[in-house]
Amino acid sequence: MERAAQGSDGGGGSNSSSRSSSRATSAGSSPSCSLAGRGVSGRSAAAGLGGGGSRSSPGSAAASPSGGGGRRREPALEGVLSKYTNLLQGWQNRYFVLDFEAGILQYFVNEQSKHQKPRGVLSLSGAIVSLSDEAPHMLVVYSANGEMYKLRAADAKEKQFWVTQLRACAKYHMETNSKMMNQVEGQQRNLVQAIESLPGSGPLTALDQDLLLLKATSAATLSCLGECLNLLQQSVQQVGQPSHRPGASENILGWPGPKSHSTEQLKNGTFGSLPSASANITWAILPNSAEDEQTLQPDPEPNSGPELDLSEDEKSDTEDQEETELGVMEDQRSVILHLISQLKLGMDLTKVVLPTFILEKRSLLEMYADFMAHPDLLLAITAGATPEERAICFVEYYLTAFHEGRKGALAKKPYNPIIGETFHCSWEVPKDSVKPKRTASHSSPSHEPPVADGPSKSYKLRFAAEQVSHHPPISCFYCECKEKRLCINTHVCTKSKFLGMSVGVSMIGEGVLRLLEHEEEYVFTLPSAYARSILTIPWVELGGKVSISCAKTGYSATVIFHTKPFYGGKVHRVTAEVKHNPTNTIVCKAHGEWNGTIEFTYSNGETKVIDTTTLPVYRKKIRPLEKQGPMESRNLWREVTRYLRLGDIDAATEQKRRLEEKQRVEERKRESLRTPWKPKYFIQEGDGWVYFNPLWKTH
Numbered sequence: 001m002e003r004a005a006q007g008s009d010g011g012g013g014s015n016s017s018s019r020s021s022s023r024a025t026s027a028g029s030s031p032s033c034s035l036a037g038r039g040v041s042g043r044s045a046a047a048g049l050g051g052g053g054s055r056s057s058p059g060s061a062a063a064s065p066s067g068g069g070g071r072r073r074e075p076a077l078e079g080v081l082s083k084y085t086n087l088l089q090g091w092q093n094r095y096f097v098l099d100f101e102a103g104i105l106q107y108f109v110n111e112q113s114k115h116q117k118p119r120g121v122l123s124l125s126g127a128i129v130s131l132s133d134e135a136p137h138m139l140v141v142y143s144a145n146g147e148m149y150k151l152r153a154a155d156a157k158e159k160q161f162w163v164t165q166l167r168a169c170a171k172y173h174m175e176t177n178s179k180m181m182n183q184v185e186g187q188q189r190n191l192v193q194a195i196e197s198l199p200g201s202g203p204l205t206a207l208d209q210d211l212l213l214l215k216a217t218s219a220a221t222l223s224c225l226g227e228c229l230n231l232l233q234q235s236v237q238q239v240g241q242p243s244h245r246p247g248a249s250e251n252i253l254g255w256p257g258p259k260s261h262s263t264e265q266l267k268n269g270t271f272g273s274l275p276s277a278s279a280n281i282t283w284a285i286l287p288n289s290a291e292d293e294q295t296l297q298p299d300p301e302p303n304s305g306p307e308l309d310l311s312e313d314e315k316s317d318t319e320d321q322e323e324t325e326l327g328v329m330e331d332q333r334s335v336i337l338h339l340i341s342q343l344k345l346g347m348d349l350t351k352v353v354l355p356t357f358i359l360e361k362r363s364l365l366e367m368y369a370d371f372m373a374h375p376d377l378l379l380a381i382t383a384g385a386t387p388e389e390r391a392i393c394f395v396e397y398y399l400t401a402f403h404e405g406r407k408g409a410l411a412k413k414p415y416n417p418i419i420g421e422t423f424h425c426s427w428e429v430p431k432d433s434v435k436p437k438r439t440a441s442h443s444s445p446s447h448e449p450p451v452a453d454g455p456s457k458s459y460k461l462r463f464a465a466e467q468v469s470h471h472p473p474i475s476c477f478y479c480e481c482k483e484k485r486l487c488i489n490t491h492v493c494t495k496s497k498f499l500g501m502s503v504g505v506s507m508i509g510e511g512v513l514r515l516l517e518h519e520e521e522y523v524f525t526l527p528s529a530y531a532r533s534i535l536t537i538p539w540v541e542l543g544g545k546v547s548i549s550c551a552k553t554g555y556s557a558t559v560i561f562h563t564k565p566f567y568g569g570k571v572h573r574v575t576a577e578v579k580h581n582p583t584n585t586i587v588c589k590a591h592g593e594w595n596g597t598i599e600f601t602y603s604n605g606e607t608k609v610i611d612t613t614t615l616p617v618y619r620k621k622i623r624p625l626e627k628q629g630p631m632e633s634r635n636l637w638r639e640v641t642r643y644l645r646l647g648d649i650d651a652a653t654e655q656k657r658r659l660e661e662k663q664r665v666e667e668r669k670r671e672s673l674r675t676p677w678k679p680k681y682f683i684q685e686g687d688g689w690v691y692f693n694p695l696w697k698t699h
Contacts, residue, residue, distance in 0.1 A: 598612065
């Protein structure tokens with residue numbers, strides 16, 4: 001359930017009685033313009049609503065500005081509303097107090113306890129207040145931090161009165177915050193100008209480390225706050241449109257208002273509306289741009305056929321690539337601050353070349369392979385007896401795929417693949433471990449997967465990835481299991497934006513899972529990724545709304561990776577629901593943490609918990625370096641990786657520079673000959689890319 005439906009409420013009835021001691025401001029007015037004369041009296045007990053009448057309560061509100069420079073007490077809107085608590089306790093009467101000046105909505109167990117600590121407090125600045133047809137006289141209040149209150153009034157008139165006052169309060173504080181932002185922007189500009197006007201030498205210069213840090217943090221904070229305000233304003237405008245009314249499924253999945261993790265916003269560049277500058281950009285968890293780390297395409301290797309089949313020399317991967325660094329080291333801080341000093345407000349993040357010490361010791365192409373660390377769950381999809389079970393199995397696999405793709409909690413940046421770079425690996429999965437997972441337990445005391453006695457008792461899942469484009473940077477990967485007649489084809493374009501105190505990376509594109517035995521295709525998208533707290537110890541979270549759909553069966557899924565609210569809230573939350581569209585039936589719901597435990601609830605009432613931390617991890621099999629081609633990821637980056645492991649940043653930087661320079665020379669050569677780049681394994685079809693010899697064309 002959503003946090004909106006949460007609370008520590010206990011007891012209480014299940015009726016929907018409501019009465020209001022109403023006194024509030026009109027929509028759009030300031031707190032000093034009260035409507036104390038507005039009454040909603042005459043509530044009938046015969047209607048099952050209990051209580052009645054309205055009154056002003058002048059002693060219950062915070063002080064409000066008034067003329068003459070003085071301050072006087074303003075009454076608050078207060079009264080009984082029914083609040084939805086959870087499935088077990090349902091609707092319960094609670095006493096609500098709207099404090100207009102403070103911009104908060106509080107609730108208590110009853111009127112007698114309103115002078116005690118409230119049971120819950122919801123900030124209304126930027127909040128969305130919507131009508132709902134889930135229950136009679138129902139309204140929903142969505143706070144900017146993602147919390148939600150489901151409320152019911154006594155009747156339509158009282159509901160509208162609460163809605164009007166709540167919206168007026170939200171609008172007033174939104175406009176107040178906008179004015180404050182304008183003032184802060186001016187002060188920040190003055191600060192930057194004062195720092196940049198300092199002399200280049202002397203006891204205090206414009207390159208003083210403390211001043212550079214002050215300049216960066218002020219700009220980052222301002223940018224972050226400005227983007228949040230813009231998103232909130234956009235959502236408030238959307239609520240005003242008649243077509244916008246959150247439905248039951250939206251309420252289950254989360255706050256349908258502003259989403260800082262929106263892929264479309266990143267794609268369309270709306271995050272660039274405010275100036276930004278900071279060295280924080282050094283911790284993007286995915287590539288920033290095609291201009292970082294490579295600018296050149298090597299000559300293609302001879303196409304010797306699908307390397308998916310050339311796996312005889314592959315051996316179990318024994319490399320430990322866990323990232324254990326704890327954050328910015330002191331000797332690296334001067335590099336970061338120097339980078340800050342080179343940035344100007346409004347500079348595009350993709351133009352910044354990043355220092356080597358923030359790199360993760362693997363390519364982005366290999367990171368995509370690490371998302372396949374639970375191949376038994378993937379292959380189990382084909383074992384589903386019905387379309388419903390197969391759709392649910394795919395969602396279960398999807399939700400458990402991301403945690404192993406991260407090497408530790410630290411946000412570091414994998415190598416940007418060079419155009420023509422490839423990565424190949426495979427997994428062997430014992431046949432007896434691949435079975436329908438609907439009732440199976442995924443908890444295991446051992447992190448090690450079962451081992452097959454021989455090739456005849458295991459399935460082989462093969463994987464190939466290639467960087468097919470430089471501008472824009474596009475990666476493709478394909479995996480297949482011939483025995484299970486299953487394959488996945490995916491293309492991803494990464495775009496990153498500096499968001500103030502974090503870096504957001506959108507993964508634009510889609511993948512298609514094909515189950516040839518059932519003639520089903522599941523189209524899916526990917527979430528955005530974020531590096532947070534990039535001035536101290538950066539950490540990773542996922543965010544965004546992704547979709548999974550199968551046109552043939554009519555099943556679809558909506559998955560939301562929730563970003564952490566600014567105040568309170570849990571990290572790494574994910575919620576999902578699987579729906580049969582022809583019958584409009586929800587057949588499965590899920591909630592939990594994508595890197596922790598996830599609970600699934602099915603339409604028949606059954607539940608299951610998957611702990612991603614105890615799932616067996618199948619090590620990928622990969623050819624030794626001496627048997628890899630020159631453009632295969634580990635061989636291509638081997639010297640950079642070696643020096644990073646040794647902690648020799650200067651040597652790693654030099655190897656990276658040599659690799660980049662070689663690629664630049666080859667690129668200029670191709671440009672002079674006007675020779676276009678031709679990928680080795682993938683062919684462009686429309687806006688997407690497809691593996692050149694896919695399973696669905698050969699079987």
